[in-house]
Amino acid sequence: MPVTGRTALLAAIGSLPVGVVAPSWTGFLAVNVPLALACACDFALAAPVRRLRLTRAGDTTTRLGEPADVQLTVTNPTARPLRGELRDAWPPSSWQPGTEVTASRNRLDVPPGERRRLTTRLRPTRRGDHRADRVTIRSRGPLGLFTRQGSHRVPWTLRVLPPFTSRKHLPSKLARLRELDGRTSVLIRGQGTEFDSLREYVPGDDTRSIDWRATARQSAVAVRTWRPERDRHILLVLDTGRTSAGRVGDAPRLDASMDAALLLAALASRAGDRVDLLAHDRRVRALVQGKAAGDVLPSLVTALATLEPELVETDARGLTATALRAAPRSSLIVLLTSLEAAPIEEGLLPVLPRLTQRHTVLVASVADPHITEMAGARGSAEAVYDAAAAAQAQAERRRTAEQLTRYGVTVVDATPDDLAPALADAYLSMKAAGRL
């Protein structure tokens, strides 16, 4: 029954006259019948919730860790003033932990025929789509003794994008990319570098890079400069199978992989390469292809936002087949997976030759800093057993990495914080060496 604290308080105070003045049915009814009548009046005078009109506006996307504001407009078309409380219900992970109750509740005071706009500030703690649940309104009568309560469904979806924390590394990596540009061939001559331009010879340039024809045409000695090749094709392959669900620190491996993939995509699109993305476990979870350079990062971020690890074993054969279809010409395939011995040996290794045959393959894996911590543990028998188990795990990872290297695969194994810059470095060095 939608009574309020005031009703209960009045009933409690009523025990004094009932107990002292008229301890009988007469006294009992003399207190409770007026109270019930007042409640009935209050109910009749409270604004009906059903006839209210609600609309939403506001943010539809935000980055993880950043707030989002969603506005809710409450229109009161009735002739009765609306006083009461409103709860804008969202999934628990949409709120900053600890503020779920206070942040979702608003006081409401809408005179007849007017409207009010309320702002709900969300601070999502999880990636993905957050859908608004119902809006519940409790409308109080003028005496505050009785309420009407009802709910409205006002759909709204807030997409929370991956945080892309590694974007702080982007300026330094871009600087390194620019350094690659315009170098003379002496430093970085490789089979894949492209002719860029001619410039005047300065002392110190390699005499082998002097272009004698061009020198003959003009008065000064000209040298050829080189730039890293452009318009290469990069396919980022995210393994979203069970090994990506393991938590490293506070986040799943997949989140660290995403972060690294985003940094690499940002860097590669600036370097003029074309970036595609494939997320796969037993089936394709996300596929982004053929986006223009300026468009690639937003579409990647949007595609990654809703990606969650699945607790299934990755189908390496299907993943390879899809990757081969998605990467038509000789390109760089960056496989973000984990270096667990069993899945790699049984899943990936048998089908790896099909990839390496036509493409350059780079495997990036998230290492667990906790294992490193365990490996350094000393002092007691337990700690030493921990260290031994960690050393064993590290040896297995190393062995798996060596097996991959034997197929001509570049392996990057780093902790979540270091993975993104390490992967970017690996990409840059491959580019510098002209291996793309």
Place this chain on the structure above:
Amino acid sequence: MTESPRARIPSVADSGTASTSTAPTPRQLWTRSRGIALAVVVLLVAAVAIAAVRSGDRHGRLDPRSADSQGSRAVAELLADRGVSTRVVTTVKEAGDAAGPDTTLLVADPDLLDDRRQSRLHDATVDSGGRTVLVAPGSPSVSKLAPGVTADPAASFDSTLSPDCALPAARRAGSADVGGVRYDTLVPGAEACYLDDGLPSLLHLPATSAKDVPSKDVPSTDVPPKTGDSAAGPPKNKAEHAPQKGNQAPSEPPARGDTVILGAPDILFNDRLDEHGNASLALQLLGSRPHVVWYLPSLSDDALDDTADDDSFFDLIPSGWLWGTLQLTVAAVLAALWRARRLGPLVPEELPVAIRASETAEGRARLYRKANARDRAASALRSATRTRLAPLVGVPAARAHTPEALLPALAGRLHSPGQDPHALLFGPPPTDDADLTALADRLDALESEVRGS
């Protein structure tokens, strides 16, 4: 949580947007609830119909006010004609209070009484000096109400039996429908009548005392029914004794009460009263005293614990406190309702999987510890150290685990005496946990020395 400046909207009432409310409309409510409503109606109708059909003959059973076939109004009327008054009581307290030397107490269904009521009833009747008639007590009640008597588990085969005893009432009545529960007794002076297979269905127990009350304390006043004036029709009169006035009290009322145990209630039923000697037997058994107290045990008998002179706790406190507490209870219920109402339901959300990536390594560490696998732990640690040392001393990784390659390269980098790199890196496994811990420390020391050199 901000409020926008006030905005007057011209015609909010007729804006055409569909309502977002989740409250069901009256039509939806009706659609949803009509099935349940129909089921409730069907259930009620069925319950009433079944009750009407089934109530039949059990209704008013052994009630002296009931004219149903199993009622006992005929007996009561016949008794009234003979000046014996009948009073119906429904509580054990009333029954106990009514018991007296000029009263016959009939207990209609003693098996319905629980232990405490049985003993209470027995206490009230044993010293009253009146007669107690127990109608078909089974084994649950007979031992308490009539000590020394047991009920035979096998019921009598025949319903109509012949008296076969010296009890005058039985002899006068002749055969009667008393066949039902059969009893066995060790009480001295008990008269066993209407035997079936050796066990009686009617038992007359004399006054239960060591006094020399004669077993034949049946009052001489027998009350045979008059014919033709009873509601149940004229019973066949087998009692040939000339009727006397029923209210004539027994000339010598016994100091203590006697007890009659009837094996079956049939002789008291309206529709059976006129068969055999039923009427005669019933009137003789019940008409020995001027008053009959007819005790019908009922569920509303809850005043057992209240003795007359003992006020309960609630009688002792002032009524103001009681009413005040009642009002406070109302307030508490309202407060509970107030706090119980949620502002909308909980929002469910799928939770992410939380598996630590290092779980397998931790599990392996626990396994090592549990199995005391010092050999494996030591070899893992040594192998890790060798792998790290090999590049430091210029040995290829492939040959890091062969002593012949690693140790000579290592020898040049070690300066502190007393170290045996061979025993440390390739030696036997440690014998206890302390050894293992020491091994780990010495491996660390070796590595840092090589790095530092």
